[in-house]
Amino acid sequence: MKKVLGVGTAVAVLGVLIGLYVADWATSFPKTVAATSAPASSGGANLTLETVAAIGGKYSPTHPSWVSYLVRSGGQWVHSTDFTVPANSIVHVTIYQFDTPTGLRNAFLGQVQGTVGGTATVDGKTVNTVEPEEASHTFAVPELGVFVPLPGVPEESKHLCEEAPCEPSTSDHRTITFSFRTGKKGRYHWQCFVPCGAGWLFGNGGPMQTLGYMDGFIDVV
């Protein structure tokens, strides 16, 4: 009888521990960051992001070498890929791109799609395409039809940023801007389409499949 009781207790404790672990995993979402209101002249909201080759130990002690997006909030770079933007409005996005090229798997995504005017600016120049092999990442919200390729920093650059946070004032980067219209309220998945998860099968594992790195959600509220 004692033996049965002991085994039963052990199984129950193990079950509770597994349940707690799963609950913790299932509820551990990145912090949601709200887009800031844009000036009245342009209207809508502003979203400022950066992409880095390595997130670094400061933001991710467990995966310091993973490629990642960060978002600007309160004058700081925040490690999150969950953004809140207003419904039925224009979102003005600025991305500081600090990573080197990897290249698109599908060259079709080299065309800027779903933005206002069907264009983006790269370092101040208006473009509607990026050479597929020059893409370092993409910012894409498939359900909203938004696909924006982000060209990489040349590998021979002298001031490459090693790990986050990267500052435009001190490291070589590309600046990409574009605007897109949000529709009805909802939660939309966004992701990078460049296989940039170095060291993973087809480059699409690790940071490409983990919230908070190269994919996340846009909450249209």
Add this chain to the structure above:
Amino acid sequence: MSEPNHARRFGLIWLVATLVATPLVVVLLGPELPPGNGSQQASGQVTDNTVLLGMATPVLLLVLIYLIYAVIYFRQPKGAVLEGPAIRGDARIQTTWIIVTSVLVLSLAAYGTVRLLSDNGAGSGSGPTPLTVPSGPKLRVQVIAQQWAFTYRYPAYGGVEVPHLVLPVNRMVELHVTSLDVIHSFWARQLAVKADANPQVDNIAFVEPTHVGTFDVRCAELCGIWHGEMFDHGQVVSQSAFNTWIRGAQVAYGPATKLLPPYSRTYQPLPARRGG
């Protein structure tokens, strides 16, 4: 009181129930079965599902009626603990069972094979060299899967690639399904098309949409963490609307078309510098 002839009584109940229920199931339930009538292949699958259900109904009734009959007539009297007679082999029952189940299974296998061949794969991916190919002109559309989106390429229209699938009604479409990374599966539910999207494989499926409207596209192969987000909506439009749309798509996606590699049955994605 003499024991009634249970076998005869049970057989009669089953026969009556089968004669009543099977036509009802076929006539009333059959037309409501998935996947509907969005394409020639979808209508064919409804017929197939109706045949399967029609053949399964007598078997289901056999099991259910036997269960209910046994509960009513063979249950243990209250307070008594009885051991039934030892069960010995019955050659007639065993032979009948083997013959009936064999006929059922083999006839279904024959029916399925005939349907697959007569309907050019019945909406399924038939590999790079399908056993049967529909006669007449066909619109070739390439379905390209990657984590986590489908795109579609029309080689007859300058190789333009688009993010959403649009098909003309009443025209045979030859889908060439492939993948740029891991294994996916292209599933257009209302059109009754499902074809594996494997890297370096040109998987061909045929479909002829018969109704104008929208349809859902989903990945039907667990392909990574965002598999559930790999969905899309397609459209079946009239031939004239399709002509207008494809002309617009050629203009809208003209810049991307210039970046694309020449149309090929499969692609070995570049660049060499990709992660991994």
